[in-house]
């Protein structure tokens with residue numbers, strides 16, 4: 403078969419065309435069938451940034467087709483990398499990389515662009531990365547990333563909205579204890595430490611499967627990392643030597659999977675997810691079980707047998723392996739259909755309740771007190787026009803739309819497109835009546 407080579411710019415034009423789309427959804431009686439889960443966005447982002455450390459062309463399989471991935475690839479091409487899409491894989495060649503400034507126009511669209519800070523600094527000894535700025539779900543500072551890099555010997559200045567980082571003698575291995583668990587912070591410092599001089603120990607490291615995959619790929623590529631999957635990581639730096647990165651395939655997206663399990667639960671439908679990793683979904687499956695659903699699991703599939711009467715639940719979002727903040731909004735939509743009072747406490751992001759007012763407009767009975775939402779169910783939801791406010795809030799509105807009377811229009815779905823691969827097509831495939839339209 404002839405290989406299909408697509409250059410990066412063709413993909414980017416496609417992204418611009420979809421900017422003002424919205425979703426029109428009707429309520430459904432039930433869904434049935436199979437949904438294939440895409441590669442994890444949050445695993446892909448650090449692994450793409452990691453290619454900055456490579457001396458070879460890096461072959462990545464199972465990248466999801468989502469806007470955030472295209473944004474980070476665009477950032478790499480702006481820095482001089484060559485990115486091509488060849489059949490089912492993306493090939494990233496960072497050898498020609500010459501530019502070390504990640505500019506505001508890209509970083510403002512995606513905070514995770516901060517992930518290039520560690521690898522750029524460790525490869526070039528200097529870089530400038532725009533400060534990410536505001537975020538809909540809370541303040542989201544990056545102080546812990548910067549403090550850790552300073553401990554590794556970097557000189558960091560904030561000038562005109564940019565982080566200017568310098569380490570002319572290379573970064574030095576040291577002991578870092580994170581005050582708080584940070585996912586992208588851990589990834590950034592692991593990548594910085596990969597090319598550092600000597601050994602870096604990170605204590606209170608994130609345990610998220612996405613961080614684990616980054617460490618595994620680096621370790622399999624010759625950067626020795628001890629303690630993978632634990633809170634103490636020891637990274638043996640290569641003293642500035644670029645690495646030969648192995649071919650790899652992105653792990654399944656546990657948040658996408660959790661969202662479709664909620665679609666099964668809210669519509670009381672049996673659906674099966676394929677290409678999924680049940681081990682990464684422990685806390686999500688446990689909460690769905692508390693709400694009355696049960697599951698059949700294999701190594702890479704999950705079938706949900708939904709509750710006919712959904713039970714109320716108490717949820718506290720915390721770091722992995724506890725319940726993920728990225729599933730909080732979807733469970734809130736589900737809780738509107740549970741019998742009784744559900745309590746949902748958000749511990750990671752102070753402002754991650756933007757979906758509440760939109761769900762209320764659909765008829766949900768939700769009251770907010772600080773970091774805690776109280777959801778009284780079961781309520782009859784009514785279809786209306788609602789606005790997506792952030793990535794996961796958007797999918798919560800789609801879930802509500804599946805059971806709301808009549809028609810729901812979810813606007814501003816560019817938020818949704820940042821992280822869900824073909825959501826409306828996947829839902830249509832199991833029987834939902836949902837269409838992407840232009841504003």
Ligand code: UD1
Nearest residue numbers: 444514542543544545546547582583584585586587728750
């Ligand atoms: C990552 C995920 C995001 C998820 C979040 C929490 C990616 C690309 N994004 O975001 O989907 O919702 O983890 O699971 O993987 N903090 C500080 N200072 C810092 C860094 C973080 O105070 O320097 C705080 C944050 O404000 C937040 C908490 O630590 O309250 C956790 O944030 P963090 O784990 O860093 O989230 P992200 O990595 O940005």
